[in-house]
Amino acid sequence: MASNDLINAFHDCLGLIEQGQTLDQAIRRYPQFADDLRVLLTARDIVPRYELPVAEVTAARSRIQPLIDQIIDTIPERRSRPWLIPLLIVMLLLVVILVVWLLGGRDDAAPEPTLTAPAVVVTATVEPSASVPSATSTPAPTLTQTVVTTIPATVSAPVCSQTLVLEGVIESVSGTIVTIYGLQIQVADASGLLPGVYARVEGCQCDDDDACGDAGARATLVVTPSQQPPPSGGNDDDDDAGGSTGGGQSGGGMTNPPPDSNPPPGQNPPPAGDVDDDDGGTDAGDD
Amino acid sequence: MIVIVLPDIAEEDRLMARARQRDKDALRQIYQDYFSPVYNFIRLRVDDGQQADDLTSEVFVKLMTAFRDGKAPRQSLRGWLFRVARNVLYDHFGAGQKYTEEALEEWVPASREDSDPEIRLLQLADSQRVRRAMERLSADQQEVLVLRFAQGLSVEETADLMGKNINTVKSLQFRAVNGLRQFLGTN
Numbered sequence: 001m002a003s004n005d006l007i008n009a010f011h012d013c014l015g016l017i018e019q020g021q022t023l024d025q026a027i028r029r030y031p032q033f034a035d036d037l038r039v040l041l042t043a044r045d046i047v048p049r050y051e052l053p054v055a056e057v058t059a060a061r062s063r064i065q066p067l068i069d070q071i072i073d074t075i076p077e078r079r080s081r082p083w084l085i086p087l088l089i090v091m092l093l094l095v096v097i098l099v100v101w102l103l104g105g106r107d108d109a110a111p112e113p114t115l116t117a118p119a120v121v122v123t124a125t126v127e128p129s130a131s132v133p134s135a136t137s138t139p140a141p142t143l144t145q146t147v148v149t150t151i152p153a154t155v156s157a158p159v160c161s162q163t164l165v166l167e168g169v170i171e172s173v174s175g176t177i178v179t180i181y182g183l184q185i186q187v188a189d190a191s192g193l194l195p196g197v198y199a200r201v202e203g204c205q206c207d208d209d210d211a212c213g214d215a216g217a218r219a220t221l222v223v224t225p226s227q228q229p230p231p232s233g234g235n236d237d238d239d240d241a242g243g244s245t246g247g248g249q250s251g252g253g254m255t256n257p258p259p260d261s262n263p264p265p266g267q268n269p270p271p272a273g274d275v276d277d278d279d280g281g282t283d284a285g286d287d
Numbered sequence: 288m289i290v291i292v293l294p295d296i297a298e299e300d301r302l303m304a305r306a307r308q309r310d311k312d313a314l315r316q317i318y319q320d321y322f323s324p325v326y327n328f329i330r331l332r333v334d335d336g337q338q339a340d341d342l343t344s345e346v347f348v349k350l351m352t353a354f355r356d357g358k359a360p361r362q363s364l365r366g367w368l369f370r371v372a373r374n375v376l377y378d379h380f381g382a383g384q385k386y387t388e389e390a391l392e393e394w395v396p397a398s399r400e401d402s403d404p405e406i407r408l409l410q411l412a413d414s415q416r417v418r419r420a421m422e423r424l425s426a427d428q429q430e431v432l433v434l435r436f437a438q439g440l441s442v443e444e445t446a447d448l449m450g451k452n453i454n455t456v457k458s459l460q461f462r463a464v465n466g467l468r469q470f471l472g473t474n
Contacts, residue, residue, distance in 0.1 A: 040461070043471065047437050077308075
């Protein structure tokens, strides 16, 4: 039984000979097995010296050749397509451009209806003035903010996220700037708006910069001189009118209280929720 | 001294690349280059020449079909061919089919134009002894001798082909050569 060392030495020598070394050069590495390796490597060299007769192999190849040719002829040749890769690149670019264009177009189109809505622009209208009520009353400054349902953006309706209602005495008028409770409101036409006049401001706050941006405004405001709230101990026939704007307060000669005056005892400001139900200053003349 | 010269690996790779593109010239070139080693491998185990033809054609039909169906061998082409040839032999004769006496009778010294005539005469006289020595080897030893030294496969390729590990193939090739030497020495 040969040792593993001899088996490995034989294998190494085969590798060296395959790499181009001579038999003697290969054996020199294993002097302890030199005799055995020489005999083995010589015997190994016998095998490649034999083969089948060339004529037999050639004849066999020729006999089989027609069958192989027949199969090869049925194989469809794969044509090279050098234009395929550039075509794919161009198509990919077109797809990218299309996607970008579609996305950009959507952004431009979405806010379009609200941009054209006329209510976005700040407007101020002054309605025919009602008489300013009595001076004895001390109207409570009312700042009511009622959140209403957001109106979907449509072509015909402005986007109104919040309705603002402000009532109070006009503190000053400077050009087209009207100040109520320290808030400066720019109006288009300030005629008819005088300091001391009780006024109502209704607004529609717009949260969409794009929709309101053209006018530089954030709200639609309507400034309306209205009646003063009912005086303390006054009649209560205006319950259905609701709130301080309900008016229903007749009688003239009232003077405006100072803006910062407090309501008299027992005179609470009207509940905020009533404001929206109010008809505003237009009711004043009815009473 | 090597009888069957297989195409080198680089050339094989180039041929394979063209064949994968179904280049018909490359497919025919593969048949021309690899027919002889495959036929030799099969013929030495088959007595009947006609049967050897059939089995060899079966191997190449499988190869061409593989190229047609896009299932071409991805690594060693010759390894693939010998594995298929081995499977074809097993399908017909079962495992352990030894080289037959009749087939080995066909095994003759390689005809080389530059061989010394005197050496060729000695080889012819000696060929009977070599064939008898080969007959005495086991099927595995015969196969290792042919794959390693006649067909020029590496130990790794031979091990992969025979489904054995490398150390087993090293041991097999040693015992095969040693057996050949002993039989030749005693006869």
